[in-house]
Amino acid sequence: MLRYLPFLLVLALWIYAFIDCLNTPEEEVRGLPKVVWVIIILLFGEVLVGPIAWLVAGRNRRAPVGGSTPSEWHRNHRTQYVAPDDNPEFLTSLKAENRKDEALLKDWEADLRRREEELRRRERGEESEG
Numbered sequence: 001m002l003r004y005l006p007f008l009l010v011l012a013l014w015i016y017a018f019i020d021c022l023n024t025p026e027e028e029v030r031g032l033p034k035v036v037w038v039i040i041i042l043l044f045g046e047v048l049v050g051p052i053a054w055l056v057a058g059r060n061r062r063a064p065v066g067g068s069t070p071s072e073w074h075r076n077h078r079t080q081y082v083a084p085d086d087n088p089e090f091l092t093s094l095k096a097e098n099r100k101d102e103a104l105l106k107d108w109e110a111d112l113r114r115r116e117e118e119l120r121r122r123e124r125g126e127e128s129e130g
Helices: 004-025 033-043 051-060 071-078 087-127
Strands: none
Touching: 004 033, 004 051, 051 071
């Protein structure tokens, strides 16, 4: 099994470089057109020249905005709000919605009372007439 390990590592690197090249947007590819990089990776994959060339020179590896690494960005922004109910803006929006709903419910209740009262008056009026 150990004698197959170098072959498996070469194959894994070749597959990674090939899929990475295919998934990279055209505007992030450096030096050559994307189609040429795919051909280079396919033709020179067995000797690792193609995949290594792609990983070193083919893809434009940009630093994140602000110079922080993705893990730093994730750590800094994740600790800001852990859950929606810890977000003050979200809680404020819920309170505003609850106020709207309560006002609507009060209006409906008042309308229902008014209609019930009208029905009682009509019934009383019909009873006294009849």
